Amino acid sequence: MRIDTPTPTTAEATEKNIAERSTRRGLRRRRAGRKRLMIAGAIAAVGLVAGTGFTVQSAVATQARIDATTALTQSTGLDHDQLGAYRTIAAARALDTAADTISVANATLAAVDGKVDASGLAASVASLGDYRALPIDSVVDLTEQTRAEVAKAAAAAAEYDRVQAEEAAAAAQALALGNTPDGARATARSLAAATYGWGDSQFQCLDQLWQKESGWSYTAYNASSGATGIPQSLPGSKMATAGSDWETNATTQVTWGLDYIARAYGTPCSAWSHSQSMNWY
Numbered sequence: 588m589r590i591d592t593p594t595p596t597t598a599e600a601t602e603k604n605i606a607e608r609s610t611r612r613g614l615r616r617r618r619a620g621r622k623r624l625m626i627a628g629a630i631a632a633v634g635l636v637a638g639t640g641f642t643v644q645s646a647v648a649t650q651a652r653i654d655a656t657t658a659l660t661q662s663t664g665l666d667h668d669q670l671g672a673y674r675t676i677a678a679a680r681a682l683d684t685a686a687d688t689i690s691v692a693n694a695t696l697a698a699v700d701g702k703v704d705a706s707g708l709a710a711s712v713a714s715l716g717d718y719r720a721l722p723i724d725s726v727v728d729l730t731e732q733t734r735a736e737v738a739k740a741a742a743a744a745a746e747y748d749r750v751q752a753e754e755a756a757a758a759a760q761a762l763a764l765g766n767t768p769d770g771a772r773a774t775a776r777s778l779a780a781a782t783y784g785w786g787d788s789q790f791q792c793l794d795q796l797w798q799k800e801s802g803w804s805y806t807a808y809n810a811s812s813g814a815t816g817i818p819q820s821l822p823g824s825k826m827a828t829a830g831s832d833w834e835t836n837a838t839t840q841v842t843w844g845l846d847y848i849a850r851a852y853g854t855p856c857s858a859w860s861h862s863q864s865m866n867w868y
Contacts (some may be wrong), residue, residue, distance in 0.1 A: 677721045685718040685730045688737070695737050698746040708736040762836060768803035771817055771837040778845055785855060793855035796862055797844070805837035818844025 621728040691713045695868075697704050711733040718726045732784040764770045775793060779785040801807035808815050808823075815823025816833070817840045826833035829843035852858040852868070 598674060670789070676803050681723055681726050681730070682718060685715055685726050688733050689715055689718075692733050692737050695740055699747075701742050702747040703740060703743040705736075705740045705743075708733070709738045711736045766805050766835075766837045771803045771841055772804065775837050775841045775845065777856070778841060783845065783849055789855045792847070792859040793845075796855060796859045796868065798824040799862065799867075803837075805840055816844075818849075820844070 596667055629675075657848060674713045689712060691714075692708060696705055696712070711729065715726070715729040716734050718729070721729070766775055772794065776790050779793065797803055797817055800814075801817045803817055803818055806827045807817065807819065809819065812821060814821045815822070816826060817837060818826075820826045820840070820843065823833070826840055826843040829846070830836060830839035833843065848855055848868075852861060858868045
């Protein structure tokens with residue numbers, strides 16, 4: 588069975604519309620009131636800012652620090668006291684690292700002394716030396732700087748050692764070549780021309796003379812007389828006037844021998860003539 592809803596009369600509809608409009612006007616009034624309160628609050632806040640010197644920028648910065656601390660606490664699960672304890676531990680470790688760095692730096696300074704310019708490292712060590720009285724941030728920065736200078740000095744010293752080793756190897760190779768009979772001959776030819784002006788004809792006499800005496804061997808030794816080396820110096824220690832390495836260096840022996848010939852005979856050919864007639868020179 589259908590029940591019909593009674594149709595409202597015109598008077599009832601009018602009353603309903605009036606009530607709805609009244610309700611809407613009330614809502615608008617309340618909203619306007621809240622807005623006026625917000626504006627009044629903002630004005631009061633501006634007055635507070637002007638009166639206290641507090642700025643929007645400082646408020647933002649303060650909030651940023653609060654947010655950062657909150658985020659760190661939330662991410663680590665640490666409260667303020669715990670964070671303070673960890674800062675203390677970190678500071679202690681920074682001081683220990685500084686002490687260790689100074690020890691390494693001083694050892695490096697000793698190792699590179701005389702090899703490279705380590706003034707930068709020395710300055711860093713001096714700056715870090717009073718680390719216990721410095722702010723922790725400065726200690727950390729100076730420690731990093733000193734460690735960088737240590738690495739720089741060590742690298743420079745390593746390069747110095749490498750170059751020295753190469754030069755020593757080259758010198759050893761040159762000595763070995765110069766100590767061969769052919770090497771000694773080449774050295775004698777060059778020195779005879781450059782120092783005494785003796786040309787090829789004089790060198791031919793010299794070549795025959797020292798081939799007879801020693802076969803151009805820097806280790807030659809005459810057991811019966813004690814004559815030594817390429818020029819057969821008697822005794823061999825006379826050649827020390829040309830160099831302390833006279834026993835191991837053919838060039839030193841050649842240098843002494845050429846000087847001896849120049850002083851005693853004038854030229855290699857005169858010395859060779861004497862040797863041929865007397866069997867010694």
